[in-house]
Amino acid sequence: MLSKIISTFIASVLLAGSVTAIADATVEVPESSTLPPPAPSDQIPEPPSPNVRAYLLMDYASGRVLFGKAYEDQIDPASLTKMMTSYVIGQEIKLGRLHLNDMVTISEKAWSKNYSDSSKMFIEVGREVPVELLNKGIIIASGNDACIAMAEHIAGSESSFASLMNEWAKIIGLKNSHFVNSHGLYDENHYSTAYDMALLGRALIKDLPEEYAIYSEKEFSFNGIKQYNRNKLLWDTTINADGIKTGHLSQVGYNLVASAVHPSNGMRLISVIIGDVSEKERAAHSKELLRYGMRFYEPYTAFKQGQALATKEVRLGDRDSISIGTLNDVSLVVPINSVSRLKAEYSLDQKNLTAPIKKGAKIGVLNLSLDGKVIYKTNLVSLDEVNEGGFFSRTWDHIVIFFKDLF
Structure with a gap:
């Protein structure tokens, strides 16, 4: 019986997959940034360069x-x-x-x-x-x-x-x-x-x-x-x-x-x-x-405020998953005719998301890249609130997390 239980939760761990970890997990991303300016596309001329200080x-x-x-x-x-x-x-x-x-x-x-x-x-x-x-x-x-x-x-x-x-x-x-x-x-x-x-x-x-x-x-x-x-x-x-x-x-x-x-x-x-x-x-x-x-x-809104970008598994909580998104619209301007070359990627602060999680809490970072260069960063937040789960569900989740870390 015990071997059957162990086989069950090992299988669940393998099916769950993994969460990308972020390199700088504790860094707060400012709303405005001095990231390198985007390079002009092949379709637009070099920008002006006035002779001033x-x-x-x-x-x-x-x-x-x-x-x-x-x-x-x-x-x-x-x-x-x-x-x-x-x-x-x-x-x-x-x-x-x-x-x-x-x-x-x-x-x-x-x-x-x-x-x-x-x-x-x-x-x-x-x-x-x-x-x-x-x-x-x-x-x-x-x-x-x-x-x-x-x-x-x-x-x-x-x-x-x-x-x-x-x-x-x-x-x-x-x-x-x-x-x-x-x-x-x-x-x-x-x-x-x-x-x-x-x-x-x-x-x-x-x-x-x-x-x-x-x-x-x-x-x-x-x-x-x-x-x-x-x-x-x-x-x-x-x-x-x-x-x-x-x-x-x-x-x-x-x-x-x-x-x-x-x-x-x-x-x-x-x-x-x-x-x-x-x-x-x-x-x-x-x-x-x-x-x-x-x-x-030209202006471009990649994601709207509150738009769910993904759903992620949560352990130790009264619910199994949360939606993740941004607190504000992800709006920026980009070189004309370059929207198709934009790529959105995100990473999470923790490998395993665990309750409690407040709605609006920072859980990661969203990056937008143009031609391989990051041109926009903003915080990724939870769009849901998760409270701690009951004793038995938390015990089970601790076991799952343990074996997940092993694999």
């Missing part, structure tokens, strides 16, 4: 860099810093700690006369100005004075506000940025990268749509003075740009983080130009990157 083109959906140069090198972001200031303001509003109609008293430090040789919205000391106008003054007019006023209002001092900026930067995933002020005037300890600035622009669009909507506004009037948004792409009817932010310092040159949406398929791209020679050239080079991306890339 750093540049890149990013797929908004996946956060993946499509192509670029020196985008992880340390740079001075100049007024691109104000995207971070704006992000903090937007989060404070979203969290209910700040309101658009809150009145801000302008301090001596924030007075516009202190910034006579730089951009400002012309606020006067002692005046009360609503948050809504100061926020627009930061985004549209690039006002250094408005930055100081909002930093003091939110955190008490600019240094405390800079600490908030750095905390939010960590949450967003900016790994090579450090902020010491809210406006971007030169400081040797104030730095970022083109890649981090693209991630910041992506976070603004994704996390704070109401805040981001301001970036498309072309003009701003305050104190009887009309100022125009310095992002020249907003006036260009040949490209559907709706942001993001310009910057300039004599030590750096002209910077621009821009974003545009394809008019027919909805694909959004983000470009970054760092260290160009003029306002005109940074706009021209940004447009060149964006138009290339719109022409030679």
Whole structure:
């Protein structure tokens, strides 16, 4: 009788097959990645290569860099810093700690006369100005004075506000940025990268749509003075740009983080130009990157959120199997006419899946490859919940796992 029982569960083990183990089982895969850019296919030309300090083109959906140069090198972001200031303001509003109609008293430090040789919205000391106008003054007019006023209002001092900026930067995933002020005037300890600035622009669009909507506004009037948004792409009817932010310092040159949406398929791209020679050239080079991306890339959704990619056996639980998938849509952009060459593979963190397993728990990694090169990674999760099984079923499963490991 005993030999018959042993023969039965050995047979069940052999029929069950095996589960692929992952090499780096404990590594969390970030939503956005600096995996190597995909190579152009034979059907598309080489991408533009502007003569600037750093540049890149990013797929908004996946956060993946499509192509670029020196985008992880340390740079001075100049007024691109104000995207971070704006992000903090937007989060404070979203969290209910700040309101658009809150009145801000302008301090001596924030007075516009202190910034006579730089951009400002012309606020006067002692005046009360609503948050809504100061926020627009930061985004549209690039006002250094408005930055100081909002930093003091939110955190008490600019240094405390800079600490908030750095905390939010960590949450967003900016790994090579450090902020010491809210406006971007030169400081040797104030730095970022083109890649981090693209991630910041992506976070603004994704996390704070109401805040981001301001970036498309072309003009701003305050104190009887009309100022125009310095992002020249907003006036260009040949490209559907709706942001993001310009910057300039004599030590750096002209910077621009821009974003545009394809008019027919909805694909959004983000470009970054760092260290160009003029306002005109940074706009021209940004447009060149964006138009290339719109022409030679296309959006593709490989899998939908919650779609079952496979069913896997589970031991020690109150059910025998779970469905596995992803928490979000697996959406990215790929070179045109390359979808047929994509390959999806996955691996699990553990050889044997055992209960308990919570719904949404990470259990592996999904890779998408193009022509043999991994271009997208994301976490694989359980789409079901499995509780511990009863005593006898768990005992039996322990025996099965033991013999499974032997074979």
